[in-house]
Amino acid sequence: MSLYYEAEEIIANADNAGGSLKSRIFARKDIKSPPATLFALVTETTKWSSILAEVIEKSSLLQLERKLTPSLALLLTHDLLLSKRGVAAPKQHVLKQAITRHKARLSAELTKIRLRLGFATLEKLRSHVIASTSDSTPSIGSAEDARYIHPRWVRVNSLNTSLAHQLSSTFGEFEQQDTLAKVVACASGSSKSLYVDEHIPDLVAIHPSTDLSKTSAYLNGEIIMQDKASCFPAYLLDPRSLSGDIIDACAAPGNKTTHLAALVSSSCTNNRRKQTVYACERDKGRAEILKKMVHLAGADDLVSLKTGQDFLRLDPLAPEFANVQALLLDPSCSGSGIIGRDDTAVLQLPSRDVKANDAQRAPRGKKRKRTANARDAVQATVPDVAEEEEMQTGLEDEKLKERLKNLSAFQLKLLTHAFKFPGARRITYSTCSVHGEENENVVTKALSSDTAREQGWMILEREHQIDGMRRWSKRGQFDACLSTKSGLTIDDVQALTIADACIRCEKGTEAGTMGFFVAAFVRKSATQLSDAPNGILQEQSLATSPEIEREPEGEEWNGFSEDDKHD
Ligand SMILES: C[S@@+](CC[C@H](N)C(=O)[O-])C[C@H]1O[C@@H](n2cnc3c(N)ncnc32)[C@H](O)[C@@H]1O
Known part of the structure; x- marks a missing residue:
């Protein structure tokens, strides 16, 4: 009967062991319970904890059973009321007895909460809890x-x-x-x-x-x-309208790499040169995940892996990259746009000192007051192949500013390095950040850089973007295009054009995306190069540029039939 005690220990994390919940459980050699069962118990209880903590407080369970700790009460209540197998302990076990004698009371409190939230059955509440805990808001809202x-x-x-x-x-x-x-x-x-x-x-x-x-x-x-927003960069890059190779500069875990591979594979059929996707990843551990993902996606033939490779050290003039016409840049960022996943639910513990009548939860979105004895919150993180390794952890203002400054300097460096590939015609730059510093600011600084001017890089204006991206209504922030605080001379008209060319996704809206940003750059032809005073605005339309042979979009994306299956 170590399951509940072991789960309690894991929740308490008394050793302050680092790493995710899953790694903490699976790495331990001293546990008797099957790790998968332990993991499921802790994660499921966490998802339900805001409701169960209220059930426990309202039923005064902790006052009646002084030997139960808040975590044990939560774990046992979960299994008693919500698990198909019930409490995993023999009938006579002290823990089983301590919880089962309150079944009627606990069950009645759960029913009251369910009805208050507007769910007709437990199953309906269950599907809402699962959904809500994969939302950005960890607390459980109502049906509305x-x-x-x-x-x-x-x-x-x-x-x-x-x-x-x-x-x-x-x-x-x-x-x-x-x-x-x-x-x-x-x-x-x-x-x-x-x-x-x-x-x-x-x-x-x-x-x-x-x-x-x-x-x-x-x-x-x-x-x-793959989140919808995360599909924007490869689609906006539109590699099928080019014939050359592509570099994914910051590739792991590989969602965008495999998306690029899928896009170029569909153009292989028209007797065209096979396009290669070079997938560059600096971190060797993450590169292993990338490798697996590429293999699973059936993209081995199209992707050339550059594992452990710093993109900044990739030589743009190397013969291997002479054919590179497009680059996708999705660098590390603050991750402020990422939606909390069900694996980052917050565990809320019941308090022993809350009187039954005080226990009603504040509605979703309103902050509850924390008192010394109020329920504690423990972050139970479960690993997945995270798209982003840099999670914002509530940094204070100054620290955040400093961090954004460092990140944006690094992002700008990557972008201007991408500008140096001599055959490149198009680049996308994306982040899953909501901060202008990492987004529009980087774009305007890159456009104003000497490299952009010398190499003839311009923003890809909205009207020349691929259909789906042109139709996307949420665009860049005008103010963030102006306020680069770096002495740039960008006038209002230019800022408007750049803002309209930039694409943003907001998190927590009906659009159902994470917070995201993407912009694309195109290169002027040799004749255009001498004309334009700076790299900010595009003077000739992409569609009429001889450099870029765009295939008619209508033919490209007319929906799919069985005949469209790719080999
Ligand atoms: C935001 S993640 C990329 C996500 C990926 N594009 C996807 O869609 O699955 C950023 C990645 O860039 C890698 N990275 C950071 N700096 C790099 C550099 N200088 N060169 C290559 N990779 C880098 C990080 O290790 C991380 O795996």
């Missing part, structure tokens, strides 16, 4: 809040399958909705509902409570979990 739930985005990997095939197989039982809102709104109903995205080809959204991780499509690399 369902519209803010972050959907699960699934990119169909056209290297291994097709959208049409997936719609009839993996998603065969899903009802197709005409809006994203309808998919997320089904929190309290059926979750078998799907939305085919209107901006990014091969992308669908499902309700976040739908788990596809055990489907063969996921296990075989036919579908990839």
